[in-house]
Amino acid sequence: MTYILMGVVVLLYTAQSFLTRLFSAEYPGDPRHASPVFSTVSGATVVVVSLFMCGFHFVASPLTWLLGIFNGFALLLYNTTIIKASQTGPYSVLMVFSIAGGIIIPTLTGAITFGDTLTPLAIICILVVLVCVYLISDKGSHTEKKPGFWIAVSLLAIGNGAFGSLLDVQQRLTAVEQKEEMVAITFGVCSLCSLAMLLVKQKKSFPAVMKQSRRSLALLTVASLVVAGSIHILTIVIGKVDLAVLYTFYNSAVLMLSVLCSYLFLGEKLSLKNIIGCVTMCVALAFMMGGDTILSALR
Numbered sequence: 001m002t003y004i005l006m007g008v009v010v011l012l013y014t015a016q017s018f019l020t021r022l023f024s025a026e027y028p029g030d031p032r033h034a035s036p037v038f039s040t041v042s043g044a045t046v047v048v049v050s051l052f053m054c055g056f057h058f059v060a061s062p063l064t065w066l067l068g069i070f071n072g073f074a075l076l077l078y079n080t081t082i083i084k085a086s087q088t089g090p091y092s093v094l095m096v097f098s099i100a101g102g103i104i105i106p107t108l109t110g111a112i113t114f115g116d117t118l119t120p121l122a123i124i125c126i127l128v129v130l131v132c133v134y135l136i137s138d139k140g141s142h143t144e145k146k147p148g149f150w151i152a153v154s155l156l157a158i159g160n161g162a163f164g165s166l167l168d169v170q171q172r173l174t175a176v177e178q179k180e181e182m183v184a185i186t187f188g189v190c191s192l193c194s195l196a197m198l199l200v201k202q203k204k205s206f207p208a209v210m211k212q213s214r215r216s217l218a219l220l221t222v223a224s225l226v227v228a229g230s231i232h233i234l235t236i237v238i239g240k241v242d243l244a245v246l247y248t249f250y251n252s253a254v255l256m257l258s259v260l261c262s263y264l265f266l267g268e269k270l271s272l273k274n275i276i277g278c279v280t281m282c283v284a285l286a287f288m289m290g291g292d293t294i295l296s297a298l299r
Contacts, residue, residue: 002237002240002241003289005233005236005237005240006237006241006246006249006250008233009230009233009234009237009250010249010250010253010254010257011257012226012229012230012233013230013250013254014253014254014257014258014261015226015230016223016226016227016230017254017258018258018261018262018265019219019222019223019226020038020223021262022219023038023216023219023220023223024038026213026215026216026219027212027216028211028212028213028216029208029209029211030209032083033198033202033209035079035082035083036079036194036197036198037194037198037209037210037220038220038223038224039076039079039190039191039194040191040194040195040198041191041220041224042187042191042220042223042224042227042228043187043188043190043191043192043194044187044188044191045224045225045227045228046183046184046187046188046191046224046227046228046231047184047187047188047191049225049228049229049232050180050181050183050184050187050228050232051180051184053180053232054180054181054184058181058184059178059181060178060181060182060185061174061178063170063173063174064170064174064178064181064182064185065185067166067169067170067173067174067182068170068181068182068184068185068186068189069185069189070162070166071162071163071166071167071170071182071185071186071189072185072186072187072188072189072190072193073189073190073193074158074159074162074163074166075159075163075186075187075189075190076159076189076190076193076194077155077156077158077159077162078098078156078159078160078163079159079190079194081152081153081155081156081159082094082098082156084148084152085097085149085152085153085156087146088146088147088148088149088152089146089149089152089153090138091137091139092134092137092138092139093134093137093153094137094153094156095133095134095136095137095255096130096133096134096137097153097154097156097157098153098156098157098160098251099129099130099133099160099251099252099255100130100133100157101156101157101158101159101160101161102157102160102161102163102164102247102251103126103129103130103161103244103247103248103251104126104161105157105158105160105161105162105164105165106161106164106165106168106243106244106247107126107243107244107247109165109168109169110165110168110243110244113169114172116242116243116244118244121287121288122242122244122245122288125248125284125285125287125288126244126248126288128280128281128284129248129252129281129284129285129288131277131280132252132277132278132280132281132284133252133255133277133281134277135273135274135276135277135280136255136256136259136274136277136278136281137255137259138271138273138274139271139274163186164247166186167182167186167234167235167238168238168239168243170182171235171238171239172239179232179235179236180232182235183231183232183235187231198210234250245288245289248285248288249285249288249289252281252285253285256278256281256282259274259278260278
Protein backbone atom coordinates (compact mmCIF):
# COMPACT_ATOMS: atom_id res chain seq x y z
CA MET A 1 0.00 0.00 0.00
CA THR A 2 2.86 2.36 0.82
CA TYR A 3 4.41 1.93 -2.62
CA ILE A 4 1.02 2.59 -4.23
CA LEU A 5 0.79 5.85 -2.27
CA MET A 6 4.33 6.75 -3.40
CA GLY A 7 3.23 6.23 -6.99
CA VAL A 8 0.17 8.41 -6.41
CA VAL A 9 2.40 11.16 -4.93
CA VAL A 10 4.62 11.07 -8.02
CA LEU A 11 1.63 11.24 -10.37
CA LEU A 12 0.05 14.13 -8.45
CA TYR A 13 3.28 16.14 -8.27
CA THR A 14 3.84 15.52 -11.98
CA ALA A 15 0.31 16.77 -12.68
CA GLN A 16 0.99 19.76 -10.42
CA SER A 17 4.16 20.63 -12.33
CA PHE A 18 2.40 20.24 -15.69
CA LEU A 19 -0.70 22.23 -14.68
CA THR A 20 1.42 24.99 -13.15
CA ARG A 21 3.32 25.29 -16.39
CA LEU A 22 0.07 25.50 -18.37
CA PHE A 23 -1.31 28.11 -15.95
CA SER A 24 1.82 30.25 -16.31
CA ALA A 25 1.40 30.14 -20.10
CA GLU A 26 -2.31 31.05 -19.90
CA TYR A 27 -2.02 33.70 -17.16
CA PRO A 28 -3.38 36.91 -18.78
CA GLY A 29 -1.19 39.37 -16.86
CA ASP A 30 2.55 40.00 -16.58
CA PRO A 31 4.29 36.58 -16.55
CA ARG A 32 6.37 37.71 -13.55
CA HIS A 33 3.23 37.75 -11.43
CA ALA A 34 2.04 34.23 -12.32
CA SER A 35 4.07 32.50 -9.61
CA PRO A 36 3.09 34.71 -6.62
CA VAL A 37 -0.55 34.64 -7.76
CA PHE A 38 -0.39 30.85 -7.93
CA SER A 39 1.30 30.64 -4.50
CA THR A 40 -1.37 32.87 -2.99
CA VAL A 41 -4.36 30.97 -4.38
CA SER A 42 -2.97 27.44 -4.10
CA GLY A 43 -1.76 28.10 -0.56
CA ALA A 44 -5.19 29.32 0.50
CA THR A 45 -6.77 26.26 -1.16
CA VAL A 46 -4.45 23.91 0.76
CA VAL A 47 -5.40 25.63 4.03
CA VAL A 48 -9.13 25.14 3.37
CA VAL A 49 -8.64 21.48 2.38
CA SER A 50 -6.46 20.88 5.45
CA LEU A 51 -9.10 22.36 7.75
CA PHE A 52 -11.76 20.21 6.09
CA MET A 53 -9.65 17.07 6.55
CA CYS A 54 -9.23 17.71 10.28
CA GLY A 55 -12.94 18.42 10.65
CA PHE A 56 -12.24 22.11 11.25
CA HIS A 57 -10.89 21.02 14.64
CA PHE A 58 -7.52 22.75 14.44
CA VAL A 59 -5.20 21.59 17.24
CA ALA A 60 -1.51 22.41 16.79
CA SER A 61 1.17 22.23 19.47
CA PRO A 62 3.63 25.13 19.84
CA LEU A 63 6.29 22.98 18.15
CA THR A 64 4.02 22.33 15.16
CA TRP A 65 3.34 26.07 14.90
CA LEU A 66 7.08 26.82 15.01
CA LEU A 67 8.03 24.17 12.45
CA GLY A 68 5.08 25.12 10.23
CA ILE A 69 6.01 28.81 10.19
CA PHE A 70 9.63 28.01 9.33
CA ASN A 71 8.43 25.59 6.65
CA GLY A 72 6.19 28.29 5.18
CA PHE A 73 9.24 30.50 4.73
CA ALA A 74 11.16 27.56 3.24
CA LEU A 75 8.35 27.06 0.69
CA LEU A 76 8.33 30.79 -0.05
CA LEU A 77 12.11 30.71 -0.52
CA TYR A 78 11.76 27.83 -2.97
CA ASN A 79 8.98 29.52 -4.96
CA THR A 80 10.93 32.79 -5.16
CA THR A 81 14.38 31.46 -5.99
CA ILE A 82 13.20 29.02 -8.66
CA ILE A 83 11.93 32.04 -10.61
CA LYS A 84 15.15 33.98 -10.07
CA ALA A 85 17.29 30.97 -11.03
CA SER A 86 15.28 30.29 -14.20
CA GLN A 87 15.75 33.93 -15.24
CA THR A 88 19.52 33.99 -14.69
CA GLY A 89 20.88 30.61 -15.77
CA PRO A 90 20.38 27.19 -17.40
CA TYR A 91 17.43 25.01 -16.41
CA SER A 92 19.57 21.86 -16.22
CA VAL A 93 21.82 23.28 -13.49
CA LEU A 94 18.78 24.68 -11.68
CA MET A 95 17.16 21.23 -11.54
CA VAL A 96 20.35 19.55 -10.30
CA PHE A 97 20.57 22.00 -7.39
CA SER A 98 16.85 21.74 -6.62
CA ILE A 99 16.74 17.95 -6.56
CA ALA A 100 20.13 17.61 -4.87
CA GLY A 101 18.88 19.87 -2.07
CA GLY A 102 15.60 17.95 -1.90
CA ILE A 103 17.48 14.68 -1.41
CA ILE A 104 20.67 15.56 0.47
CA ILE A 105 19.39 18.00 3.11
CA PRO A 106 16.55 15.75 4.42
CA THR A 107 18.94 12.79 4.36
CA LEU A 108 21.54 14.67 6.40
CA THR A 109 18.87 15.92 8.80
CA GLY A 110 17.65 12.38 9.36
CA ALA A 111 21.18 11.06 9.85
CA ILE A 112 22.32 13.80 12.24
CA THR A 113 19.11 14.21 14.24
CA PHE A 114 17.62 10.73 14.25
CA GLY A 115 20.56 8.44 13.40
CA ASP A 116 19.24 7.29 10.01
CA THR A 117 21.68 5.30 7.89
CA LEU A 118 22.12 4.70 4.16
CA THR A 119 23.36 1.55 2.48
CA PRO A 120 26.32 1.86 0.05
CA LEU A 121 23.97 0.85 -2.78
CA ALA A 122 21.55 3.65 -1.88
CA ILE A 123 24.39 6.20 -1.85
CA ILE A 124 25.55 5.05 -5.30
CA CYS A 125 21.98 5.21 -6.62
CA ILE A 126 21.55 8.77 -5.32
CA LEU A 127 24.77 9.88 -7.04
CA VAL A 128 23.67 8.23 -10.30
CA VAL A 129 20.26 9.92 -10.03
CA LEU A 130 21.88 13.37 -9.64
CA VAL A 131 23.93 12.79 -12.81
CA CYS A 132 20.76 11.66 -14.59
CA VAL A 133 18.95 14.83 -13.48
CA TYR A 134 21.53 16.85 -15.38
CA LEU A 135 21.29 14.60 -18.46
CA ILE A 136 17.48 14.78 -18.50
CA SER A 137 17.33 18.54 -17.89
CA ASP A 138 20.04 19.54 -20.37
CA LYS A 139 18.37 20.68 -23.58
CA GLY A 140 21.61 21.58 -25.33
CA SER A 141 21.27 25.33 -24.94
CA HIS A 142 24.19 27.09 -23.29
CA THR A 143 22.38 29.82 -21.39
CA GLU A 144 24.73 32.42 -20.00
CA LYS A 145 24.81 32.57 -16.23
CA LYS A 146 23.86 36.08 -15.11
CA PRO A 147 24.88 37.68 -11.79
CA GLY A 148 23.08 36.13 -8.85
CA PHE A 149 22.54 32.73 -10.48
CA TRP A 150 24.74 30.73 -8.10
CA ILE A 151 23.21 32.44 -5.08
CA ALA A 152 19.72 31.72 -6.45
CA VAL A 153 20.34 28.00 -7.08
CA SER A 154 22.03 27.60 -3.69
CA LEU A 155 19.02 29.15 -1.94
CA LEU A 156 16.75 27.02 -4.13
CA ALA A 157 18.49 23.86 -2.90
CA ILE A 158 18.20 25.05 0.71
CA GLY A 159 14.50 25.91 0.31
CA ASN A 160 13.59 22.57 -1.28
CA GLY A 161 15.65 20.61 1.23
CA ALA A 162 14.40 22.52 4.27
CA PHE A 163 10.77 22.01 3.18
CA GLY A 164 11.20 18.24 3.08
CA SER A 165 13.25 18.13 6.28
CA LEU A 166 10.80 20.14 8.35
CA LEU A 167 7.85 18.00 7.22
CA ASP A 168 9.75 14.92 8.37
CA VAL A 169 10.93 16.47 11.66
CA GLN A 170 7.39 17.52 12.56
CA GLN A 171 6.07 14.00 11.93
CA ARG A 172 8.74 12.50 14.17
CA LEU A 173 8.65 15.01 17.04
CA THR A 174 4.93 15.81 17.33
CA ALA A 175 1.76 13.82 17.04
CA VAL A 176 1.15 12.32 13.62
CA GLU A 177 -2.44 13.51 13.96
CA GLN A 178 -1.19 17.10 13.54
CA LYS A 179 -0.02 16.63 9.95
CA GLU A 180 -3.03 18.54 8.60
CA GLU A 181 -2.24 21.42 10.94
CA MET A 182 1.41 21.39 9.82
CA VAL A 183 0.37 21.56 6.17
CA ALA A 184 -2.18 24.32 6.85
CA ILE A 185 0.34 26.48 8.72
CA THR A 186 3.05 25.93 6.08
CA PHE A 187 0.91 26.87 3.10
CA GLY A 188 -0.95 29.54 5.01
CA VAL A 189 2.29 31.37 5.79
CA CYS A 190 3.47 31.05 2.18
CA SER A 191 0.10 32.26 0.86
CA LEU A 192 -0.04 35.27 3.18
CA CYS A 193 3.55 36.27 2.38
CA SER A 194 2.91 35.98 -1.37
CA LEU A 195 -0.28 38.03 -1.00
CA ALA A 196 1.54 40.69 1.05
CA MET A 197 4.30 40.99 -1.56
CA LEU A 198 1.75 41.44 -4.34
CA LEU A 199 -0.15 44.07 -2.35
CA VAL A 200 3.02 46.01 -1.53
CA LYS A 201 4.42 45.90 -5.06
CA GLN A 202 1.21 46.32 -7.07
CA LYS A 203 -0.93 48.44 -4.73
CA LYS A 204 -3.76 49.90 -6.86
CA SER A 205 -3.16 47.46 -9.72
CA PHE A 206 -3.59 44.42 -7.42
CA PRO A 207 -7.12 43.54 -8.69
CA ALA A 208 -5.81 43.50 -12.27
CA VAL A 209 -2.94 41.18 -11.24
CA MET A 210 -5.38 38.68 -9.71
CA LYS A 211 -7.81 38.81 -12.67
CA GLN A 212 -8.00 35.55 -14.63
CA SER A 213 -9.30 34.38 -17.97
CA ARG A 214 -11.69 31.42 -17.99
CA ARG A 215 -8.94 29.03 -19.05
CA SER A 216 -6.35 30.29 -16.58
CA LEU A 217 -8.92 30.23 -13.75
CA ALA A 218 -9.81 26.62 -14.56
CA LEU A 219 -6.14 25.63 -14.60
CA LEU A 220 -5.48 27.55 -11.37
CA THR A 221 -8.40 25.83 -9.62
CA VAL A 222 -7.49 22.31 -10.71
CA ALA A 223 -3.78 22.83 -10.02
CA SER A 224 -4.52 24.17 -6.52
CA LEU A 225 -6.64 21.12 -5.70
CA VAL A 226 -3.86 18.87 -7.00
CA VAL A 227 -1.36 20.71 -4.76
CA ALA A 228 -3.61 20.03 -1.77
CA GLY A 229 -3.95 16.36 -2.63
CA SER A 230 -0.25 15.79 -3.30
CA ILE A 231 1.04 17.39 -0.09
CA HIS A 232 -1.46 15.53 2.10
CA ILE A 233 -0.62 12.15 0.60
CA LEU A 234 3.10 12.95 0.92
CA THR A 235 2.66 13.55 4.66
CA ILE A 236 1.01 10.13 4.94
CA VAL A 237 3.94 8.42 3.19
CA ILE A 238 6.60 10.23 5.27
CA GLY A 239 7.54 7.95 8.15
CA LYS A 240 6.54 4.79 6.28
CA VAL A 241 9.55 4.76 3.91
CA ASP A 242 13.25 5.48 4.36
CA LEU A 243 13.53 9.25 3.97
CA ALA A 244 16.40 9.21 1.44
CA VAL A 245 14.61 6.61 -0.68
CA LEU A 246 11.34 8.55 -0.56
CA TYR A 247 12.76 11.94 -1.57
CA THR A 248 15.10 10.48 -4.19
CA PHE A 249 12.26 8.53 -5.76
CA TYR A 250 9.70 11.32 -5.70
CA ASN A 251 12.00 14.18 -6.80
CA SER A 252 13.60 12.28 -9.66
CA ALA A 253 10.48 10.45 -10.83
CA VAL A 254 8.50 13.69 -10.96
CA LEU A 255 11.25 15.29 -13.07
CA MET A 256 11.34 12.33 -15.45
CA LEU A 257 7.56 12.15 -15.89
CA SER A 258 7.36 15.94 -16.33
CA VAL A 259 9.87 15.72 -19.16
CA LEU A 260 7.87 12.91 -20.77
CA CYS A 261 4.63 14.92 -20.44
CA SER A 262 6.32 17.89 -22.11
CA TYR A 263 7.40 15.58 -24.94
CA LEU A 264 3.98 13.98 -25.38
CA PHE A 265 1.68 16.98 -24.90
CA LEU A 266 3.78 20.09 -25.54
CA GLY A 267 5.90 18.82 -28.42
CA GLU A 268 9.26 19.33 -26.70
CA LYS A 269 12.06 17.29 -28.21
CA LEU A 270 14.16 14.73 -26.35
CA SER A 271 17.81 14.34 -27.26
CA LEU A 272 19.78 11.09 -26.99
CA LYS A 273 21.31 12.49 -23.79
CA ASN A 274 17.83 13.04 -22.31
CA ILE A 275 16.72 9.51 -23.21
CA ILE A 276 19.89 7.96 -21.74
CA GLY A 277 19.27 9.96 -18.56
CA CYS A 278 15.67 8.70 -18.29
CA VAL A 279 16.60 5.05 -18.84
CA THR A 280 19.55 5.20 -16.43
CA MET A 281 17.43 6.91 -13.80
CA CYS A 282 14.79 4.18 -14.06
CA VAL A 283 17.47 1.55 -13.44
CA ALA A 284 18.94 3.51 -10.50
CA LEU A 285 15.49 3.98 -8.91
CA ALA A 286 14.68 0.28 -9.38
CA PHE A 287 17.89 -0.69 -7.58
CA MET A 288 17.24 1.86 -4.84
CA MET A 289 13.71 0.60 -4.19
CA GLY A 290 14.53 -3.10 -4.38
CA GLY A 291 18.28 -3.44 -4.75
CA ASP A 292 18.64 -6.53 -2.56
CA THR A 293 15.92 -8.38 -4.43
CA ILE A 294 17.37 -7.46 -7.85
CA LEU A 295 20.93 -8.42 -6.85
CA SER A 296 19.72 -11.77 -5.48
CA ALA A 297 17.87 -12.47 -8.73
CA LEU A 298 20.96 -11.61 -10.79
CA ARG A 299 23.03 -14.08 -8.80
